[in-house]
Amino acid sequence: MNAETSPILRIESVAKKFGPVVAVDGVSIDVRENEFFALLGPSGCGKTTLLRMLAGFETPNAGRILLDGRDISPLPPEKRPLNLMFQSYALFPHMTVRQNLSYGLEMERLDKAEIRRRVDETMATTDLTQFADRKPEQLSGGQKQRVALARALVKRPKVLLLDEPLGALDKKLREKMQLELKRMQNEVGITFIIVTHDQEEALVMADRMAILKDGRLLQCGSPEEIYEAPADRFVANFIGVMNFIDGQVAEDGVFEAEGLRLALVNARPGPATLATRPENIAVGAPGERLAGTIADIAYHGLDRVLHVKTPATPVPMQVRVPASGAAYRVGDALSLKIDPARCRLFAGGAVG
Numbered sequence: 001m002n003a004e005t006s007p008i009l010r011i012e013s014v015a016k017k018f019g020p021v022v023a024v025d026g027v028s029i030d031v032r033e034n035e036f037f038a039l040l041g042p043s044g045c046g047k048t049t050l051l052r053m054l055a056g057f058e059t060p061n062a063g064r065i066l067l068d069g070r071d072i073s074p075l076p077p078e079k080r081p082l083n084l085m086f087q088s089y090a091l092f093p094h095m096t097v098r099q100n101l102s103y104g105l106e107m108e109r110l111d112k113a114e115i116r117r118r119v120d121e122t123m124a125t126t127d128l129t130q131f132a133d134r135k136p137e138q139l140s141g142g143q144k145q146r147v148a149l150a151r152a153l154v155k156r157p158k159v160l161l162l163d164e165p166l167g168a169l170d171k172k173l174r175e176k177m178q179l180e181l182k183r184m185q186n187e188v189g190i191t192f193i194i195v196t197h198d199q200e201e202a203l204v205m206a207d208r209m210a211i212l213k214d215g216r217l218l219q220c221g222s223p224e225e226i227y228e229a230p231a232d233r234f235v236a237n238f239i240g241v242m243n244f245i246d247g248q249v250a251e252d253g254v255f256e257a258e259g260l261r262l263a264l265v266n267a268r269p270g271p272a273t274l275a276t277r278p279e280n281i282a283v284g285a286p287g288e289r290l291a292g293t294i295a296d297i298a299y300h301g302l303d304r305v306l307h308v309k310t311p312a313t314p315v316p317m318q319v320r321v322p323a324s325g326a327a328y329r330v331g332d333a334l335s336l337k338i339d340p341a342r343c344r345l346f347a348g349g350a351v352g
């Protein structure tokens with residue numbers, strides 16, 4: 001994705017209140033053309049409200065929404081060149097797959113041959129051709145989900161909005177559909193904006209994502225940027241697993257906590273929290289670096305996660321080791337080597 005590309009959608013200082021509740025609090029986001037963009041955050045953070053404002057089902061109290069440089073805020077939902085795919089598939093039960101897809105185009109009074117061509121093309125992209133004559137009740141959950149998607153795509157919106165599109169599927173099917181959705185988005189070349197509360201899902205699918213909390217935008221960036229360089233402690237903890245160590249940076253730039261001294265580059269003196277991922281900690285023999293004792297071991301197939309009690313942390317630190325490596329037992333004493341180049345330092349006091 002070219003960073004120079006002008007945004008197809010610009011969300012400008014948008015706010016929404018429901019009585020005393022501030023659901024969206026001055027959010028600005030640029031979404032680029034052909035991007036797979038995810039809105040991510042814990043329950044109640046305002047992501048659905050933001051999506052509904054884009055679709056035109058809610059009116060912002062402040063701010064503007066520009067599509068291709070044009071303010072679409074005054075337009076009703078049906079006049080906006082974007083389409084919302086609902087969480088519940090909302091398929092017509094008495095119609096076949098083909099009829100479900102054709103319906104919206106017939107309403108637009110397109111000619112019959114054009115409708116047929118577009119529906120055939122969309123069914124091919126979404127692997128539905130063989131189900132063209134089935135009704136929704138004769139389809140599996142994943143197939144129904146594809147019909148809902150196809151029905152949104154067939155209208156060729158500039159932007160497709162998806163609210164928890166995979167929420168109703170079981171874990172296995174969900175993971176399969178994540179990759180399929182990404183493939184289809186690539187194939188049709190339409191900008192997708194998806195709402196999810198599932199971090200893994202956003203990391204797997206999105207080109208870029210926005211992390212929201214309490215109606216505010218905390219960080220916007222690629223999955224790598226957000227995973228490697230989280231803007232604050234909340235983001236660090238929300239995306240993936242993070243270990244936090246409260247301590248102090250001394251005048252010489254060395255981070256000090258109970259049982260730990262770690263030389264860091266460019267660290268400002270003062271109270272700070274060191275954040276490090278489980279995969280950026282190596283296990284050494286007792287006597288080196290931060291001493292700890294294994295409290296728990298979780299097996300994850302390819303690797304194991306050791307939960308290690310240390311004097312520096314109130315809760316055990318998580319350390320990822322290959323499953324095929326050394327054998328560990330609960331109660332083993334070991335020492336942890338934190339890679340100073342792969343950790344983040346957040347200025348300020350203890351983690352809230």
Ligand code: ATP
Binds near residue numbers: 023042043045048
């Ligand atoms: P979830 O993941 O649980 O769906 P969300 O991030 O999508 O959450 P929203 O549905 O956007 O969150 O809600 C944001 C806040 O606004 C919440 O505190 C919610 O209770 C409130 N809210 C949303 N819609 C309304 C409404 N129609 N009337 C009053 N409050 C609302």
